[in-house]
Amino acid sequence: MSTAPSSYTACALELRDLRKSFGKTEIIRGVNLAVNAGERVAIIGPNGAGKSTLFNLISGRFAPSSGDVLLHGKRINELKPFEINRLGLSRSFQITNIFPNLSVFENLRCSVLWSLGYKYTFLKFLSGLKDANDKAQELMEMIHLDKKRDVLAVNLTYAEQRALEIGITIGGGASVVLLDEPTAGMSKSETSRFIQLIKEVTEGKTLLTVEHDMGVVFGLADKIAVVVYGEVIAFDTPDAVRANAAVQEAYLGSSVADAQAGGH
Numbered sequence: 001m002s003t004a005p006s007s008y009t010a011c012a013l014e015l016r017d018l019r020k021s022f023g024k025t026e027i028i029r030g031v032n033l034a035v036n037a038g039e040r041v042a043i044i045g046p047n048g049a050g051k052s053t054l055f056n057l058i059s060g061r062f063a064p065s066s067g068d069v070l071l072h073g074k075r076i077n078e079l080k081p082f083e084i085n086r087l088g089l090s091r092s093f094q095i096t097n098i099f100p101n102l103s104v105f106e107n108l109r110c111s112v113l114w115s116l117g118y119k120y121t122f123l124k125f126l127s128g129l130k131d132a133n134d135k136a137q138e139l140m141e142m143i144h145l146d147k148k149r150d151v152l153a154v155n156l157t158y159a160e161q162r163a164l165e166i167g168i169t170i171g172g173g174a175s176v177v178l179l180d181e182p183t184a185g186m187s188k189s190e191t192s193r194f195i196q197l198i199k200e201v202t203e204g205k206t207l208l209t210v211e212h213d214m215g216v217v218f219g220l221a222d223k224i225a226v227v228v229y230g231e232v233i234a235f236d237t238p239d240a241v242r243a244n245a246a247v248q249e250a251y252l253g254s255s256v257a258d259a260q261a262g263g264h
């Protein structure tokens, strides 16, 4: 019987010849991707390339037509989104999923409690409440909303709501975090502050983000996956992707030039 060498560690996330068709149209056409634990990866590509579909396949919203999705070496193809979440993968959406009429603190505490499964038993709930309060407080400080502790989420600014959203996303202690255009709709100065915030709160975690803003991509990512027409045509460091002729031709060109001119 063969055993894995002791130095072997599974990738945090791996896609193997992943395919997805809608009707007769193949949208994801054999994607292979191996993301190491602790890496920050930006998925970029033109409109309609299949980026959101990839996110939906990874997070369990769509089942693959063929191929595999592995989380820490475990095949998760047939699992439901909440089961994948329990295995340590958490996703935030462009459309925020905060509770508008709960305060910042209550929103965070809900995410902590929910993820710890305290909803199942009342006694466990009571004993866990202090832990959950402490954890919610810690999260609130991480996302710099401790001064807004008792403000209802509906009354936060847009950028604060997005920060809260990220707090909720990481509240369950997920080790793999998927963020869908985390800075969409923010001003330039909010965006650069937010890149810093995302770096801080995802320290030591594996991060995948779908992103259109090249400033965010080059400011945040250790690696970039370029998706064009349902295939990953490059997966490399920002510098290597920037220099990749095929990427330039297929997609990046002016976007990279814009980002560089903008100082990123």
Ligand SMILES: Nc1ncnc2c1ncn2[C@@H]1O[C@H](COP(=O)(O)OP(=O)(O)OP(=O)(O)O)[C@@H](O)[C@H]1O
Residues within 6 Å of the ligand: 022, 027, 045, 046, 047, 048, 049, 050, 051, 052, 053, 054
């Ligand atoms: N549920 C679905 N049923 C049928 N077609 C779909 C479905 N979801 C996505 N598609 C199609 O798959 C293709 C890829 O869409 P997807 O949203 O993944 O692209 P994207 O790269 O995220 O684009 P954008 O950058 O514009 O958000 C599009 O042609 C889209 O119409």
